[in-house]
Amino acid sequence: MPFSRIKAKFAKAEIALINELPSASYGFGSDLVAMISNRVTQKGLAYDGVKFSPYSKKGVPAFLYYGRGRNASANNKISKLAKDNQLISYKVFRELNGFQTKNKDFSFTGDMWRSFAVQNNSATKTKFHVIIGMDKKNSFKAKYGSVREKKKIINPSKIELSVAHLGMRKRLQNAIHNALK
Numbered sequence: 001m002p003f004s005r006i007k008a009k010f011a012k013a014e015i016a017l018i019n020e021l022p023s024a025s026y027g028f029g030s031d032l033v034a035m036i037s038n039r040v041t042q043k044g045l046a047y048d049g050v051k052f053s054p055y056s057k058k059g060v061p062a063f064l065y066y067g068r069g070r071n072a073s074a075n076n077k078i079s080k081l082a083k084d085n086q087l088i089s090y091k092v093f094r095e096l097n098g099f100q101t102k103n104k105d106f107s108f109t110g111d112m113w114r115s116f117a118v119q120n121n122s123a124t125k126t127k128f129h130v131i132i133g134m135d136k137k138n139s140f141k142a143k144y145g146s147v148r149e150k151k152k153i154i155n156p157s158k159i160e161l162s163v164a165h166l167g168m169r170k171r172l173q174n175a176i177h178n179a180l181k
Contacts, residue, residue, distance in 0.1 A: 009179075009180055012179045012180070013176045013179045013180055015179070016175045016176060016178065016179035017172060017175055017176055017179075018125055019175070020171060020172055020175035021123040021124075021125075021128055021172070022121065022122070022123045022128075023171070024123075024128075024168045024171040024172050024175070025121055025122075025123045025128035025129075025130050025168065026118055026121045026130070027167060027168060027171055028128070028130055028164045028165070028167065028168040029118035029121060029130035029131075029132050029164075030117075030118055031163065031164040031167050031168075032130075032132055032156050032160060032161070032164045033116055033117055033118065033132050035156070035160040035163065035164070036116070036132075036154055036155075036156055036160060037113050037116055039157070039160070040052075040105060040106060040153060040154075041105040041106070041107055041113060042103075042105075043103060044102070044103020044104050044105055045103075046149065046151050046153065046155075047151070047152070047155040047156060047157040047160075048151070048157070049157065051103065051104075052103070052104040052106075052149055052153070053104060053148075053149060054091070054101075054104065055089070055090050055091035055094060055101050055104055056089050056090040056091060057089045057091050058089055058090075059087030059088060059089050060087060060088065060089070061082070061085070061086075061087060062078055062081035062082040062084075062085075062086045062087065062088045063082035065078050065082075065088060065093050066078050066079060066082050068093075069093075069096065069097055070097045070098075070099075070108070070109075071097070071098075074096045074097040074098070077096045078093070078096060094108075106141075106142070106145050106153055111137075111138060112134060112138040112141050112142060115134040115135045115137075115138040116132070116133070116134050116138070116154065117132065117133075117134075118130060118131070118132055119131045119132060119133045132154070133154070134154075142154055
């Protein structure tokens with residue numbers, strides 16, 4: 001193969017790599033969001049592999065939860081408990097709403113996790129920058145949960161970072177491979 005053809009293929013591969021980097025870096029962030037969300041909501045684990053604290057068993061007057069249930073059935077149960085001046089914990093409140101209480105998942109309406117996404121993404125020839133996070137309202141909820149847990153609930157683990165890097169590397173390798181065909 002003539003040197004000029006090899007040089008042209010490398011130039012084509014470089015262009016493909018530069019063009020793919022923004023998409024690959026967005027994929028990197030999206031992969032992290034998916035893995036973090038899954039780990040927290042499905043397993044109740046922090047980035048360090050340690051379970052989050054259990055849902056509170058401390059009782060408060062049931063009337064404080066009145067109208068906050070996710071459905072009429074839960075609100076009716078809460079109303080009955082409130083009329084009897086009963087105390088209920090957040091764990092019981094979740095159970096009344098039909099939610100799991102085995103692992104703390106920082107989810108009640110699901111709004112916080114639905115807003116968790118790539119917030120900003122940029123790339124140059126030599127580096128990329130990705131910011132993952134939530135909208136303002138849900139970012140506050142995540143920060144509040146992090147303060148209560150004494151660790152950031154949306155930090156990626158080392159394994160998640162490695163897997164996301166591997167996914168990005170594969171995306172970039174595929175772009176180069178396709179350009180060299």
